[in-house]
Amino acid sequence: MPYSEKYWQKEEIMPKKDLMELQFKRLKHTVKNAYENVPFYRKKLKEARIHPDDIKKREDVSKLPFTVKEDLRDTYPFGLFAVPKEKLVRIHTSSGTSGKPKVVGYTKRDLDNWINMVARCLYMTGIRNHDVFQNMVSYALFTGGLGMHYGAELIGAMVVPSATGNTERQISYIQDFGTTAIHATPSYALHIKEVAEKMDLRPDELGLKIGCFGAEPWSDSMRKRLEESFGLKAFDSYGLSEMNGPGVAFECEEQNGLHIWADHYFIEIIDEEGKPAGEGERGELVLTPLTKEAMPLLRYRTGDLTYTIDYKCSCGRTHPKIHRILGRADDMIVVRGINVFPSQIEHILMKIPDAGDSYQVVITREGTLDEMKVRVEMKDELFRGELEDFRRIQSKIQKELLKEVGLRINVDLVEKGTLERFKLKAKRVLDMRKDTI
Amino acid sequence: MDEKIIKQVSIFVENKPGRLAAVTEILYRAKINIRAFTIAEAGDFGIIRMVVDKTDDAHRLLKENGFTVSLTRVLGVEVEDEPGGMFKIAKALGNEGINIEYVYAFTSGVERAMIILRVDDIEKATDVLEKEGVLFKGEVP
Structure with a gap:
């Protein structure tokens, strides 16, 4: 049962002071849980000469060592669990690009907390029990499927667990079942738009009202494109399996930053040296789950770059906000000494109407010089059959990229539909330099 | 037209x-x-x-x-497959200040050549070539 017309749980509007107190109390408890029940952490804290009792005030958190992705791989599969196997009711994994996956586990209570957080998020976007929620992400071991599924179900929405694939059938489901809300990656949503158009349907007449988009970085310009195409309101979803899955942070009606649930996570932003980043300063998001019984990770480095936006949000929620993810610390590409984030390029391209809905960045090395190339799809409406069309589009995109990135980037036009739209996470960057080194 | x-x-x-x-x-x-x-x-x-x-x-x-x-929209004209065929057309258009953006041609049948012209002012070019007595192909049969 929702707490009110507007909020799923009363904790969403807890007075800030109480929220901070609760957060710190839970942090101490989490450190204790990790120390007492996870040999990995007991050893790690001892090596760092920290005892859970040393955490006396908020700032003391910086005394704790970080946890990194590799720690999950090194302790594969269950080495970071704080509870015996019989207490676990589910596991999920997160695919790594190489090596073993990361395994995360949940107790009954963990699931309960998680699903309520997802419900908070979906309720926040306006999803109610009369909505039809089509969940177009992979199910199985990926947290995005089941996580959002149960969250929407808890609200009482009718869930269409359509998962990924067969886009034409997905579109029929939307029409036949009266889908009002969707969950997908932004790139898949754009693919749906294209397929719908090919089927002679108008995406904005499909009846969609709410779109929850996540699992890959996207931009405000992409939001605009999605909203205009489908006539829906698009919300940014943030989560990672190490922190339960989706539902960690989400946009509210303001669509300006994502509320991150401070009663369930301790939130830090650190700079490149691991020191706390200043207020509003961009850095890596570090999270400590505060209510996770099965897997109390301490100061987990998410690899996601953002900054905190802390002001009194008009939606009434007291939980702090983070800016939409700006990129990944490990996604950053250095080209001729300049730091470039794929999300930055996407943002620029999405602002140019001449650039298609898909793009790919290709980096090569000619001798010792890095060459960066952006491939964009030719749009039908821009092609008049003249060579001049190419020059116009290329120079326009090149000019914008030069202005924003500070690099001369070549622009290649490719036939539409040739850039792959990945269902789960679009692979936007092809770094060919790695093969030649 | x-x-x-x-x-x-x-x-x-x-x-x-x-x-x-x-x-x-x-x-x-x-x-x-x-x-x-x-x-x-x-x-x-x-x-x-x-x-x-x-x-x-x-x-x-x-x-x-x-x-x-x-x-x-392009023009397709047919000329004799002999020296000066292209020149006649290019000169007429050039004299009138019409720019040919691109052109391609091929010979067809016996002693005839077909020229496809993309010009900056297609209406004017049609008039000019008409006066030259050039044979238009129109929609290709």
Whole structure:
């Protein structure tokens, strides 16, 4: 049962002071849980000469060592669990690009907390029990499927667990079942738009009202494109399996930053040296789950770059906000000494109407010089059959990229539909330099 | 006037093996005949330009198969396949300040040559060439 017309749980509007107190109390408890029940952490804290009792005030958190992705791989599969196997009711994994996956586990209570957080998020976007929620992400071991599924179900929405694939059938489901809300990656949503158009349907007449988009970085310009195409309101979803899955942070009606649930996570932003980043300063998001019984990770480095936006949000929620993810610390590409984030390029391209809905960045090395190339799809409406069309589009995109990135980037036009739209996470960057080194 | 103008099919393609085959296979299967043909290349991609016997079918089929296609208004004129044929046309247009953006030609049948012209002012060019007594092909039979 929702707490009110507007909020799923009363904790969403807890007075800030109480929220901070609760957060710190839970942090101490989490450190204790990790120390007492996870040999990995007991050893790690001892090596760092920290005892859970040393955490006396908020700032003391910086005394704790970080946890990194590799720690999950090194302790594969269950080495970071704080509870015996019989207490676990589910596991999920997160695919790594190489090596073993990361395994995360949940107790009954963990699931309960998680699903309520997802419900908070979906309720926040306006999803109610009369909505039809089509969940177009992979199910199985990926947290995005089941996580959002149960969250929407808890609200009482009718869930269409359509998962990924067969886009034409997905579109029929939307029409036949009266889908009002969707969950997908932004790139898949754009693919749906294209397929719908090919089927002679108008995406904005499909009846969609709410779109929850996540699992890959996207931009405000992409939001605009999605909203205009489908006539829906698009919300940014943030989560990672190490922190339960989706539902960690989400946009509210303001669509300006994502509320991150401070009663369930301790939130830090650190700079490149691991020191706390200043207020509003961009850095890596570090999270400590505060209510996770099965897997109390301490100061987990998410690899996601953002900054905190802390002001009194008009939606009434007291939980702090983070800016939409700006990129990944490990996604950053250095080209001729300049730091470039794929999300930055996407943002620029999405602002140019001449650039298609898909793009790919290709980096090569000619001798010792890095060459960066952006491939964009030719749009039908821009092609008049003249060579001049190419020059116009290329120079326009090149000019914008030069202005924003500070690099001369070549622009290649490719036939539409040739850039792959990945269902789960679009692979936007092809770094060919790695093969030649 | 309009019957003197030909609609040329322009297709955007990447400059890589197999693309031309992909385009022409579609036309072949629909029994569409290519009457004039050229490729303008610009590095990694280019434009296939052609005049075919069933323009609307070609346009629709290529679009359905995912190609980026546009129809361009061009002039098609027929001249004697002999010295000075091209010169006569180029001179007439040049004298009137009409710019030829591109042109491609082929010989057809016996002692006739077909010239496809893309100009900056198609209406004026039609008038000029008409005065020269040039034979327009119009929609290709």
